[in-house]
Amino acid sequence: MRHRAGRLLGPLLALLLVGAGPDGSGETVPLDGSRPGERLDVTLTRVVDPAGRVDADRLVAVELRLENTGTVPYEDSPAPAAHLLDAEGQRFTGSSTATGAGPSLPGTLTLPPGGSASGFVTFRLPEDARLAAVQFALDAGLGDDVGHWSLP
Structure with a gap:
C-alpha cells in the first residue's frame, strides 16, 4: 500500500502499512x-539487526530492491530517502555505511x-x-508517495 501526503509531512504521516513477514520482508510498493x-x-x-556496532549504538541494515518502472531515468540518493522508525516514534535517516550484511546501495544511483x-x-x-x-x-525522501513497511 502507499499513502499520499504533503511533501514535507509525507514520511511522518504514512499511516497505511504494508504487512511485513517474520524476517522483516514486505511487499513491493510502487512509488x-x-x-x-x-x-x-x-x-x-531483508532486515539485518544487528549489522554491527559503533560506540554505544547498533547498526541495522535494511536491504531494498529498486526497480525503475517509469519512463524516465531514476536519479537519486537512496540512503537518505530511507528512514527507520522505532517504537518510540523516533525517525532515523539511512546512510551508505558499509556493514557485513552485504553491499550498500550506492550514494547516487541512476537507473534507466x-x-x-x-x-x-x-x-x-x-x-x-x-x-x-x-x-x-x-526525491531524497521528500516525495509525496511514501512506502511504509511495518516490522515485527
Missing part, C-alpha cells in the same frame, strides 16, 4: 516521483527505465531502540 514518468517499485527484502538495483541502507540506532517500520520516498 511516483515528482517528475512526469518517474516511478519506482520498491521492495523491502526497466533497470533495477539491490543493496543495503544502514541506520545507526541506540542499543535499546525497538524497530517499528521502514519508510522510503523518492
